[in-house]
Amino acid sequence: MSPGSVWQGRGRRLQMQEVGPRDGLQAEAVFVPTADKIALIDALSATGVAKIEVTAFVSPRAVPALADAEAVMRGIQRQPGVVYSALVPNARGAERALAAGADELNLVLSASESHNLSNLRMTQAQSFRALVEVLALAGPAGVPVNVSLSCSFGCPMEGEVAAEAVLAWCGRFIDELGLRRLALCDTTGMAHPAQVAERTAAVLARWPQTELTLHFHNTRGMGLSNLLAAIDAGASRFDAALGGLGGCPYAPGATGNICTEDVVHALELMGYDTGCDLTALLAAAARLPALVGHELPGAVLRAGRRLDLHPRPGSVDAICQAAPGG
């Protein structure tokens, strides 16, 4: 074990970015009442997460679960130091998000044309033009834009997405448009640690000044390992969703985002500083099943923290007394 091993956090600071209210709730069949969304986000604001993706300014017909975007963005109590981000697909969404006071606009574009078409109902070229329009609105308003590059590790319809294609998109965003915030997204849980280590290192080597986020889903059980591979390659910002909320309609059987409280539980045990209060995260997560109407994948919520202890069976004392000494 080298002293710089990824297994030993040694106080290294990471930034957790909560995407449950948007990436999570948009996948739910129920409409979570606006007041409950606001209460959830207010609870998250007190947990130490660095950023919260609050909602999406999209067509209410396309995403009815988030039809209350303005009311939610305006209703939350903002905590200093927390960035309140909003997803926008186009200039119309950007105008709405800016009017509602979003701290950051997040535009999704997919590294796979099939996924871009399915998920965003636009070609990649149309999404790129939309990004240019969003930047033209956000720039004068002094609001930063993040691009989330979906399918950066594979597409559920096309399969492999080449590293060169991902790097080419990064170059268009960073070199051509001057973007400083970028997320490589494993939208449907196809990433594996070898690939994550390579792609993260490649992006950070070429654009070390970029505020890079890694966004993983735990679809095939590799979420935490992918996150550790990304840390080892130099990343320090991670999207995650409370309770493991989320999913993707184009990948049946896919589970949700990596689970915020599970990841924080693991990273804190390893000595990383996530800035998060696990007790507050678990309390917020415990309210989710009632909001969405089903259990969630989060493991720590179900099993307890590592040192949440259980009583010994009463019968054990009798064995001790009956046992021959020693």
Place this chain on the structure above:
Amino acid sequence: MSPGSVWQGRGRRLQMQEVGPRDGLQAEAVFVPTADKIALIDALSATGVAKIEVTAFVSPRAVPALADAEAVMRGIQRQPGVVYSALVPNARGAERALAAGADELNLVLSASESHNLSNLRMTQAQSFRALVEVLALAGPAGVPVNVSLSCSFGCPMEGEVAAEAVLAWCGRFIDELGLRRLALCDTTGMAHPAQVAERTAAVLARWPQTELTLHFHNTRGMGLSNLLAAIDAGASRFDAALGGLGGCPYAPGATGNICTEDVVHALELMGYDTGCDLTALLAAAARLPALVGHELPGAVLRAGRRLDLHPRPGSVDAICQAAPGG
């Protein structure tokens, strides 16, 4: 990324050891018929796993699910190169396992006295004496003995288990009794990667000739990351259970062992050589829900392999045609 990075397997050979038929089925409420157990083990024999824990020679009253130990051990079709192991708690169990033709005897002893009492109805001292008796029977028969040290990373009743206590037990097994096979077991999913890296490295530094197994549960979502931390510290043998079977009655909410096919899926993507045929593993795992009467935690069985693709929605072609060029 260094060339020796744990994220890139580069063909490194690992040994997968299947514990589902014993550690998994003993936790199930239903009695799986003997013929079905034999068929499951025969299917596992053709998957490339290095070892199969076939059954346990324990009291049928204590573990009714495995009351057919002799019939299972005698009924399976053995594949050359696969080690067929059996759990034994004491000399009586060892006699039965040897008579039934087990290739290896596996004795469990817990690094926590509370867990030893609860799980084995014996003190640690009684279990150690039982081990001496088992060795006295197995040695002349030429059958190797493995000790599985439960709670090597924590006890659900006592909490932390000190590294010194774990190393002291290893010393008694290896230096005092001459054992060459040892498993450090995270019985209830309390291990975390920092601890796994340290303890694995410490044991291998002191006893490099020992055939060391790491045994993880995925209770808190850290199973694969723990396994990778162990690989990075030099381990290459891992217990896992098909479908993620398993659990522990003394840790409510605990999920099962790490899932054989999920781990193999991840490790093969990373370039490790597990020796396993993932297609055969998935086919065997697909039969489990019918055998045990419930769904299993295995993620790849549910979501498909990484490159199992899904069709594009039909509506996408219309978008392509309507889109302005580019």
